[in-house]
Amino acid sequence: MDRISDGRREATEIRLRAYPPDILREEDFELHRAPVPRSLEAGELLLANSWLSLDASARLRMRESDSPYMPRITLGGPISGFALGRVLSSRRSGFAEGDLVLHSSGWRTHAVIRADExxxxxxxxxxxxxxxxxxxxxxxxxxxxxxAYVGMVKLLDPRPGDVIFVSAAGGGIGSLAVQLAKIAGARVVASAGSAEKRDLVLGLGADVALDRRVPDLSAALRTAAPGGIHGYFDCVGGPELEAAIDNARPGARIVMCGTVSNYDTQSGSLPRNLFAIVAKELSVKGYLTRSYAELLPTVQAEMAKLVRDGRLRDRVTILKGIDSVPRAFVSLFRGEHVGKLLIQL
Amino acid sequence: MDRISDGRREATEIRLRAYPPDILREEDFELHRAPVPRSLEAGELLLANSWLSLDASARLRMRESDSPYMPRITLGGPISGFALGRVLSSRRSGFAEGDLVLHSSGWRTHAVIRADExxxxxxxxxxxxxxxxxxxxxxxxxxxxxxAYVGMVKLLDPRPGDVIFVSAAGGGIGSLAVQLAKIAGARVVASAGSAEKRDLVLGLGADVALDRRVPDLSAALRTAAPGGIHGYFDCVGGPELEAAIDNARPGARIVMCGTVSNYDTQSGSLPRNLFAIVAKELSVKGYLTRSYAELLPTVQAEMAKLVRDGRLRDRVTILKGIDSVPRAFVSLFRGEHVGKLLIQL
Structure with missing residues (x-):
């Protein structure tokens, strides 16, 4: 084992204290402090995390019973989630001290990446x-x-003039999806939960920004898109999905990357209008980003070009410090933040 | 106008008396008798119907408000639905007296087909x-x-060894879908609502027949298909769809030709497990048979060959006489009949 010499002595991680039955509270988490690991096995990496991504899907793993899709988070251990870190020490080939690394040992200040990861x-x-x-x-x-790229560009693939509906458009994924649809030449109707997010979304080029909290979202979408929608990018499920199905044109496509409206409670409003899937011959396609992992380098290069050309903007809410994680994560389900929610360490 | 001479003097049609708010009753219908039409305009056909098909989807048109998908049935007028009739008199080219005609002026003994139909x-x-x-x-x-052919052969397209779930398998469409899946070499798990239907379905080659009324259909499907299902043929929606989503293998396909479980009330149990569409990257495809109308001659020829070879059997319940229509249609929603429900006139 190699000895590591690191300026910082203490590592902090966020742990789940108990499995919350429904609405998540800040008290469901605790901070755990321990010395920074000082040695590595062969194949391991020690990282100092610089940025943590807080993703709603982690809520699905905070449950007593294993989901059939995702292993639950272990109580008394660290929580996983995407993060960026710099290599403090490497015993893995291809990684050197100082390298920037994307990985999933977030929710902590320091991470040891095992050889089998x-x-x-x-x-x-x-x-x-x-x-x-x-x-x-x-x-x-x-x-x-x-x-956003897989859902909007690869699966929905809008044609110029198509009307595309994007929900959770003020969020980290939705705000990118809106811009990719505009770049493709689509007319974009977006929905978001606050006036601030709707302003953001309009600033990103959406043609219409709907308030997702109106009593009849379906009617609002009908007014915004009287001829119906050609496609719907769904991170939400719930009333947005119902409104999209109501307003879908025959043959419309729906891509689903999440159903965040029911992550907390695993229930909620679900589409009453299933028959429209038949009657309008809709296609609904769920996808997982990890199945398209091989596209990451291509997408990074394409997105970098769009950002440099001023055609795509990143919208983020940045909170600072590991201590801010519990409150920030809980607030994610109240839709309080604009853009992607990141923690800077 | 041509004069028509017909043996029968009286035509009978079934009318809807009022739009039933939820559960349909026999009293919602009335029989209306009138003289057989005696003259035709250019382009028209007069038919004596010999067989009527009673299809659950007609329920969707028996509503006060127009569905966005289907015009409502007019009170005080005839109800439409597929039927077979023989030409009594023709002023349309391509049709001669005595021809057998498939058309949608069912629910009546005699039909005048207008030139614009x-x-x-x-x-x-x-x-x-x-x-x-x-x-x-x-x-x-x-x-x-x-x-059945479009959903099973064209859209699901099972490979030998695939596990395919078919709901409403004792019905007119499901019983054909089960057989088409077996012909493709699939293992078929079917569900049906009565012991009589399950016997029928097993007799048609299904490997397992589940009782759709068990308290936990999803668990029953898991026992029948422990490795999960590759595809699901859905005419039903409701608990069957939920069970299929629960038990879908990653990448599984679901084709939907109807959601009969909520035709009566437009509500009912709907999938709670939407996230699985994302997590298992499922494809859900609704379709309307009429979009595949050009396949009818091909399918007729293929199905005729399968029937002649003894590989496909038609299962029907036949009731006699126009007077039997109201009771028969109402009973469709109680699942009382095995196979396709036909009225012989």
Missing amino acids: TGWRGPHRIVEEPGMSEAAYLTALGPAGLT | TGWRGPHRIVEEPGMSEAAYLTALGPAGLT
Whole structure:
């Protein structure tokens, strides 16, 4: 084992205290402090995290019973989530001290990446594009960007003039999806939960920004898109999905990258209008970003070009310090933040 | 106008008395008798109906407000639905006295087909295949057969060894879908609502027949298909769709030709497990048979061959006389009949 000499002595991680039955509270988390690991096994990496991504999907793993799709988070251990870190010490080939790394050992200040951790969840050594901020590798050039790209460009693939509906458009993925749809020449109707987010979304080029909290979102969408929508980019499920199905043109496509409206409670408003899937011959396609992992380098290069050309903007809310994580994560489900929610350490 | 001489003097049609708010009752219908039409305009056909098809989807048109997908049925007028009739008199080219015709002026003993009625809803002159019963043109060789063929063969397209789930398998479409899946070499798990239907379905080759009324259909499907299902043929929605989503293998396909579980009330149990569409990257595809109308002759020929070879069997419940229609249609939603429900006039 190699000895590591590191300026900082203490590492902090966020742990889940108990499995919250429904609405998540700040008290469900606790901070755990321990010395920074001082030695590595062969194949391991020690990272000092600089940015953490807080993603709603982590809520799905904070449950007593294993989901059929995702292993639950272990109580008394660290929580996983995408993060960027710099290599403090490496016993893994291809990674050297100082490298910027995208990985999934977030929710902590320091991470030891085990030898058996590979694939989509990383570690990925970042080839830094000129002119990009470090944080961009968690947003437009990172998992959020890949999710938006796959859903909007690869699966929905709008034609110029198509009307595309994007929900959660003020969020990290939705705000990118809106811009990708505009770049493709679509007319974009977006929905978001606050006036601030709607302003943001209009600033990003959306043609209409709807308030997702109106009593009849379907009617609002009908007014915004009287001829119906050609496609819908869904991170939300719930009333937005119902409104999209109501307003879909025959043959419309719906891509689903999440159903955040029911992550907390696993229930909620679900589409009453299933028959429209038949009657309008809709296609609904769910996808996981990790299945498109091989596209990450291509998408990073394409997104970097769009950012440099001023055609795509990253919208982020940045909170500072590991101590801010519990409150920030809980607030994610109240839709309080604009853009992608990042923690700077 | 031509004068028509017809043996029968009286025509009977079924009318809707009022729009039923939820559960349909026999009293919602009335019989209306009138003289058989005695003259035709240019382009018109007079038919004596011999067989009527009763299809659950007609329920969707028995509503006060127009559905966005289907015009409502007019009170005080005839109800439409597929039927077979013989030409009594023709002022339309391509149709001669005595021809067998598939059309959508069912729910009545005699039909005048107007000059502007064309396309999927007919009239279609039937080229009678050797050895087929007349009724087969409303079942395996008719709209039901085309629906089953498109959903199972064209859209699901199972590979040998795939596990395919078929709901409403004791019904007119499901019973054909089960057989088409077996012919493709799939392992078929079927669900149906009565012991009689399950016996029928097993007799048609299904490997397992589940009782759709068990408290936990999803668990029953898991036991029947421990490795999950590759595809699901859905006419039902509701708990069956939820069970299919629960038990879908990653990348599984779901085709939807109906959501009969909520035709009566437009509500009911709907999938709680939407996130699985994302997590398992499922594809859900709704379709309308009429969009595949051009396949009808091909499918008729293929189905006729399968029937003649003894590889496909038509299952029907036949009731007699126009007076039996109201009770028969209402009973459709209680799942009382095995196979396709036909009325012989």
